[in-house]
Amino acid sequence: MTKILLATENFPYGRGEKSFVLPELTRLAKDYDVTVISHADERQMTEGQRENRLPAGVHLVTHPRPRFTRRDKLRALFGFLTDADGREEIREILRGKKQKRTRFYQSLSFYAQMLADRKILKKSGLLSGEEEIVYYSFWYDYYCYSMVRERKKYPGVRIVARTHGRDLYHGRVPGDRQPFRAQMERGMDGIAFTCAYGRDYYDRSVRSERFPAEKLHVCRLGTAQASRYMPAYSGGEWMLVSCSNVIPLKRIERIIDGLSLIGEQPICWTHIGDGESMEAVKAYAKRKLWKKGNIRYVFTGFLEDAAAWYKENQVDCFITTSATEGGCPVSIQEAMSYGIPVIGTAVGGITEMLDGNGVLLSEDPEAEEVAEAIRTIFRMSGEELDGIKGRSLVLWREMFDKEKCYRKMRNVLNGLYKIGDDKNVVY
Numbered sequence: 001m002t003k004i005l006l007a008t009e010n011f012p013y014g015r016g017e018k019s020f021v022l023p024e025l026t027r028l029a030k031d032y033d034v035t036v037i038s039h040a041d042e043r044q045m046t047e048g049q050r051e052n053r054l055p056a057g058v059h060l061v062t063h064p065r066p067r068f069t070r071r072d073k074l075r076a077l078f079g080f081l082t083d084a085d086g087r088e089e090i091r092e093i094l095r096g097k098k099q100k101r102t103r104f105y106q107s108l109s110f111y112a113q114m115l116a117d118r119k120i121l122k123k124s125g126l127l128s129g130e131e132e133i134v135y136y137s138f139w140y141d142y143y144c145y146s147m148v149r150e151r152k153k154y155p156g157v158r159i160v161a162r163t164h165g166r167d168l169y170h171g172r173v174p175g176d177r178q179p180f181r182a183q184m185e186r187g188m189d190g191i192a193f194t195c196a197y198g199r200d201y202y203d204r205s206v207r208s209e210r211f212p213a214e215k216l217h218v219c220r221l222g223t224a225q226a227s228r229y230m231p232a233y234s235g236g237e238w239m240l241v242s243c244s245n246v247i248p249l250k251r252i253e254r255i256i257d258g259l260s261l262i263g264e265q266p267i268c269w270t271h272i273g274d275g276e277s278m279e280a281v282k283a284y285a286k287r288k289l290w291k292k293g294n295i296r297y298v299f300t301g302f303l304e305d306a307a308a309w310y311k312e313n314q315v316d317c318f319i320t321t322s323a324t325e326g327g328c329p330v331s332i333q334e335a336m337s338y339g340i341p342v343i344g345t346a347v348g349g350i351t352e353m354l355d356g357n358g359v360l361l362s363e364d365p366e367a368e369e370v371a372e373a374i375r376t377i378f379r380m381s382g383e384e385l386d387g388i389k390g391r392s393l394v395l396w397r398e399m400f401d402k403e404k405c406y407r408k409m410r411n412v413l414n415g416l417y418k419i420g421d422d423k424n425v426v427y
Contacts, residue, residue: 004032004413005126007137007144010040012051012060015302019330020221021138022051027406029055032134035126039117039143041065061124063143066116076112085149085183086111096177103175110142110179118146127154134413137161140168140191145180148187160190160413162219165326165348168198170205172326178206185211190412192219194327195349217412220328222405226337227311229393232385237266237296238378239316241340243306243331246275253284254321258370259295260288265378268296270313272306272331307334317377319343321361321370325350328400336396339389343373353399357391 006025011017028034034057040048041064054060068076080086089111093103121143127133127150135151137144140163151157166172173179185208193199199216207213233239240259244250252271259269271281282299289295303309318335325348332342332353342358344350345365354360359373380388 001033003131003133004028004034005037005135006034007037009139010044013040013044014048018051026055029058035059038062039065063117063120066113076115080108080111089180099175103177106175107179113142114145117143118150121146121150129154134158145184148184151187158189159187162192164194181206182208190215190217192217192412194220196352197349198327219409219412220400220405222400222402223333223337224402230315230338230340233316237268239314240267240269241315242319243272245273246278246281249323251321251323252281254370255319256285256288257367258374261367261371264294266294270298272300272303274302310338315340317341321345328353333400336392339393341377341388357388357395
């Protein structure tokens with residue numbers, strides 16, 4: 001059985017990656033001998049919550065995110081300045097016209113983390129050279145680069161990485177430039193993107209000329225089939241739901257602003273999730289909506305299984321006003337699987353999720369635009385509503401069915417991918 005080394009950021013520690021990694025890991029465990037390599041730091045491993053329900057047969061090893069002594073930093077700096085990859089990186093930075101100092105330190109930090117992780121990888125015994133191995137990096141990060149460097153000793157190892165948002169778009173890191181991408185590409189067998197938007201961005205703005213575009217694949221994460229088809233609105237209070245981390249990038253205040261302009265129609269808005277801005281958002285909702293007799297709101301906080309919430313509750317529309325999305329949000333996929341209309345901003349992969357199944361907002365909508373989108377949905381006739389609900393489910397079946405998405409990713413891992421436009425094609 002082929003061995004998969006699945007490199008994660010911190011899974012199974014913490015809860016940030018769980019909803020993305022665990023469903024795919026469950027399927028991988030049926031087809032491969034899987035070892036998860038977690039890069040959680042020491043604090044996450046000792047203080048964070050751990051997922052103990054790993055699929056049967058899955059092994060776990062930890063390669064903690066490195067901490068550096070002064071000597072480590074000096075050694076990394078010397079290597080960065082003398083290594084062929086480091087010199088190539090410096091030349092590329094110097095050719096740029098902005099933020100050269102920030103980019104230098106960003107690349108140096110990335111290189112230092114690679115060196116430390118590669119040292120651990122060498123000692124781990126995971127690479128025997130005698131068996132077929134696929135190194136599947138769930139993020140296009142420093143530990144993927146360490147495997148690319150170590151691969152020279154193990155030419156039979158295949159390397160495939162996913163890339164999402166903060167490890168994909170230049171604007172998501174200090175210096176507005178992702179480090180060492182050309183050097184990493186030389187050792188990659190494939191790069192998987194969670195949306196066509198991300199693949200197109202990489203092809204246009206990141207990919208080096210020497211790296212074949214045929215190695216870029218759209219492999220959406222996908223979600224499980226819903227347990228029911230959401231009943232249609234039957235009158236009375238209209239149920240609006242959002243689901244995300246409560247952080248500035250999600251711009252939950254925009255939903256509140258839109259609701260503040262809605263008159264007469266009784267609406268209950270429920271937000272699922274928590275985060276650093278929770279108290280500020282709650283205070284904002286109270287300030288903006290306390291006089292609105294027709295608007296009721298509920299903050300559930302974090303739910304272990306947000307999709308299961310839909311089994312017991314009526315939902316008439318899902319909404320997100322996020323400022324950015326790296327891929328196709330799983331929260332929207334889950335809503336679509338229940339046949340729920342969607343309102344979303346025209347950012348990232350959301351643009352390919354909305355096609356006759358809701359309202360696509362502008363990238364940076366004002367309160368009135370959000371309010372009008374909400375009105376558009378709840379004013380629809382029963383026939384119109386049936387049409388967009390059915391369209392949500394059809395799109396989910398075409399693009400986000402978990403089993404179909406997994407089969408595509410498995411073919412990429414095995415090197416059995418097909419060349420061509422795979423925007424909506426799953427093998």
